[in-house]
Amino acid sequence: MEGRAAYATADVSSLEQVERAVDKITSELGTADILINNAGIGKFGSFMDIDPKDWKTVIDVNLMGVYYVTRTVLPQLLEKNKGDIINISSTSGLRGTAGSSAYSASKCGLLSLTELLAQEVRKHNIRVSALTPSMFATEFVSKENVQDHDSEKFMQREKLADYMLAQLKLHPSVFIPSSSLWATNPF
Numbered sequence: 580m581e582g583r584a585a586y587a588t589a590d591v592s593s594l595e596q597v598e599r600a601v602d603k604i605t606s607e608l609g610t611a612d613i614l615i616n617n618a619g620i621g622k623f624g625s626f627m628d629i630d631p632k633d634w635k636t637v638i639d640v641n642l643m644g645v646y647y648v649t650r651t652v653l654p655q656l657l658e659k660n661k662g663d664i665i666n667i668s669s670t671s672g673l674r675g676t677a678g679s680s681a682y683s684a685s686k687c688g689l690l691s692l693t694e695l696l697a698q699e700v701r702k703h704n705i706r707v708s709a710l711t712p713s714m715f716a717t718e719f720v721s722k723e724n725v726q727d728h729d730s731e732k733f734m735q736r737e738k739l740a741d742y743m744l745a746q747l748k749l750h751p752s753v754f755i756p757s758s759s760l761w762a763t764n765p766f
Contacts, residue, residue, distance in 0.1 A: 583608060585603070593647075611662065612659070614663070615664075616645040616664070619640065620637055621682040625677075637685050638681065642689055642692070656700075657703055661704040662704075663708075665709075665743055668690050668693070670713045670759060672711055675687070686711075690709050693709040697756055710757070711758070713734070
């Protein structure tokens with residue numbers, strides 16, 4: 580089976596940029612069947628040390644970005660009366676993590692957004708789920724805390740992609756509302 584791809588760049592914290600990007604991709608590929616919300620940033624430090632502007636930026640990207648992208652793509656899924664939305668949260672969204680107040684709050688908010696959206700659109704055969712991965716071997720992980728980013732102990736991007744693909748292959752009458760994926764022993 581041959582696939583087609585298209586891309587558009589956008590600052591997900593800008594509704595106007597998101598709408599332009601989705602319009603571009605839709606004009607090239609047609610309407611969406613699957614939406615994976617995976618844009619995210621983090622600013623780390625103690626609660627009082629994180630500048631309020633940085634706090635807002637994290638919320639704008641990690642939570643408002645998902646809202647904007649989903650709000651723009653969801654009408655396509657509603658029109659088809661089917662589809663999948665997968666939101667990438669974090670284990671830090673399940674429980675606040677010291678030193679990551681803005682990140683944890685944004686990812687916790689994303690879990691609530693996922694749950695309420697799943698309840699609203701289930702009647703339209705749209706599955707909405709959240710994945711809460713732990714440590715990945717990416718640039719996002721602090722290099723001071725991690726010596727070997729390629730370690731087999733860390734989750735690799737491909738493993739998350741494999742998991743999402745398996746989830747998407749489930750019969751349309753079944754969905755996994757949320758699931759956590761943990762690195763076996765990253766330290």
